[in-house]
Amino acid sequence: MNICVFLSAADLDDRYTHPARDFAELLGKGGHTLVWGGSESGLMKVVADGVHEAGGRLVGVSVDFLAAKARVVAEPHEMVIARDLAERKALLLEKADAIVIMVGGTGTLDEATEILELKKHGKHTKPVVLLNSAGFYDGLKEQFRRMEDEGFLPLPLTDLVFFAEEPVGALAYLEESMGTR
Numbered sequence: 001m002n003i004c005v006f007l008s009a010a011d012l013d014d015r016y017t018h019p020a021r022d023f024a025e026l027l028g029k030g031g032h033t034l035v036w037g038g039s040e041s042g043l044m045k046v047v048a049d050g051v052h053e054a055g056g057r058l059v060g061v062s063v064d065f066l067a068a069k070a071r072v073v074a075e076p077h078e079m080v081i082a083r084d085l086a087e088r089k090a091l092l093l094e095k096a097d098a099i100v101i102m103v104g105g106t107g108t109l110d111e112a113t114e115i116l117e118l119k120k121h122g123k124h125t126k127p128v129v130l131l132n133s134a135g136f137y138d139g140l141k142e143q144f145r146r147m148e149d150e151g152f153l154p155l156p157l158t159d160l161v162f163f164a165e166e167p168v169g170a171l172a173y174l175e176e177s178m179g180t181r
Helices: 014-029 042-053 064-069 084-093 106-120 138-149 167-177
Strands: 001-005 032-038 057-063 078-082 097-103 128-133 162-164
Touching: 001 084, 001 106, 014 032, 014 042, 014 167, 032 042, 032 084, 042 057, 057 064, 057 084, 064 078, 078 084, 084 106, 097 106, 097 167, 106 128, 128 167, 162 167
Parallel strands: 001 032, 001 097, 032 057, 057 078, 097 128, 128 162
Antiparallel strands: none
């Protein structure tokens, strides 16, 4: 399975890097491919290193203005450089079978909301997991529940996104959703 991961390129505290490393190891050992923003820094590097070390394949999609920070990859891995952020998001979604949203800043939030908006409107049916490491997304989870309760979502929240508290739960949900488990 090609699993797109949206996450930060910042260097973060261990309460965020540890779950990311665990998820990466599970992904690689499961024979899955990481589809990610291609960065060779921060949490993106942690996940790419973990997947690679565990035997998984890497498919990076960087963007022109960040190409200097992109990971250098060789076969059988792949790196694509998009013209802009819009093309990058489209390519990430196109190359993915499923999506995991990990901790991140405004870029990650932008990617997450666009993916969820597209799913809401039926533009894709790929499973989406929000990995809530160290309760990072508790506030967002509460906001989504309020949106659902007050009629802002045309479908049940559970059809839109799955909230996982641990990496093993995130991957198990994806594998079950895709029928690979």
